[in-house]
Amino acid sequence: MSTLLSFRDVWVEYGDRIIIEKLDLDIAAGSFVSVVGPSGAGKSSFLRLILGQEAPTRGSILLDGVPLKPECGPDRGVVFQRYSVFPHLSALRNTMLGLECAQSPFTARLFGRSRRKAEEEATAMLEAVGLGHSLHLYPAQMSGGMQQRLAIAQALVKRPRILLLDEPFGALDPGIRADMHALIRGLWQEYALTIVMVTHDIREAFTLGTRVLALDKRRHDPHAPHRFGATAIYDLPLRNRTEPTPPSITIDAIGNN
Numbered sequence: 001m002s003t004l005l006s007f008r009d010v011w012v013e014y015g016d017r018i019i020i021e022k023l024d025l026d027i028a029a030g031s032f033v034s035v036v037g038p039s040g041a042g043k044s045s046f047l048r049l050i051l052g053q054e055a056p057t058r059g060s061i062l063l064d065g066v067p068l069k070p071e072c073g074p075d076r077g078v079v080f081q082r083y084s085v086f087p088h089l090s091a092l093r094n095t096m097l098g099l100e101c102a103q104s105p106f107t108a109r110l111f112g113r114s115r116r117k118a119e120e121e122a123t124a125m126l127e128a129v130g131l132g133h134s135l136h137l138y139p140a141q142m143s144g145g146m147q148q149r150l151a152i153a154q155a156l157v158k159r160p161r162i163l164l165l166d167e168p169f170g171a172l173d174p175g176i177r178a179d180m181h182a183l184i185r186g187l188w189q190e191y192a193l194t195i196v197m198v199t200h201d202i203r204e205a206f207t208l209g210t211r212v213l214a215l216d217k218r219r220h221d222p223h224a225p226h227r228f229g230a231t232a233i234y235d236l237p238l239r240n241r242t243e244p245t246p247p248s249i250t251i252d253a254i255g256n257n
């Protein structure tokens with residue numbers, strides 16, 4: 001598999017506070033990377049770096065070998081745990097909005113043939129995530145699982161190559177989570193996505209990922225906790241490409257140091 005994203009000696013610092021230090025890793029196209037680590041380790045910061053919402057204070061991030069642009073392009077989509085969808089828009093309008101913004105950045109409105117095309121694409125995407133019968137429902141009329149399906153449709157309708165998931169299933173019941181796991185693995189394969197998912201659920205990380213990346217501090221100074229940042233302390237490739245469960249770990253590949 002070819003390298004899609006490369007982190008080269010990446011640091012994130014706020015003033016004298018180091019959040020991420022010396023991060024060196026490659027992410028292969030088509031991989032499903034689960035990112036785990038304690039609270040505050042910098043997992044969301046890691047996603048923001050890929051999204052282009054945040055720039056490294058030192059080091060570089062390359063996409064296809066070219067430095068990542070500082071803004072979020074259509075090649076990257078994101079789904080958060082909550083509040084990804086607009087409450088005042090129906091499922092269909094929520095999903096169309098991304099296409100409207102991309103094609104008509106000033107008014108976010110399309111007309112005639114281009115509007116019909118966007119409507120068809122949004123409808124097909126909603127069908128792909130299992131919301132084909134809920135096109136005209138508003139988020140308040142949907143369950144948490146349905147809202148997350150909608151958020152995924154909204155992210156995927158622009159056909160990103162990279163899908164970033166920040167604890168996307170954290171607020172869902174266990175039964176719904178299992179359905180969402182099956183959905184996301186199906187979409188990952190069908191749309192040939194590269195997925196980077198932050199999760200606090202270690203089982204979810206191993207069930208879904210082709211690779212589990214653990215971010216944490218390698219060094220601690222109890223008198224100055226801000227002095228050291230997190231980095232990839234474990235980087236585990238899994239033999240987990242097509243079968244959802246059970247995952248298996250290649251023991252010889254533990255650690256990247």
Ligand SMILES: Nc1ncnc2c1ncn2[C@@H]1O[C@H](COP(=O)(O)OP(=O)(O)OP(=O)(O)O)[C@@H](O)[C@H]1O
Binds near residue numbers: 039042045046
């Ligand atoms: N804009 C900012 N200014 C200063 N500190 C920040 C800023 N954004 C994040 N941080 C700090 O960076 C650290 C990492 O935050 P981040 O949200 O990436 O952690 P996380 O691993 O995703 O945490 P959690 O699992 O609790 O969501 C935290 O200590 C946070 O307070």
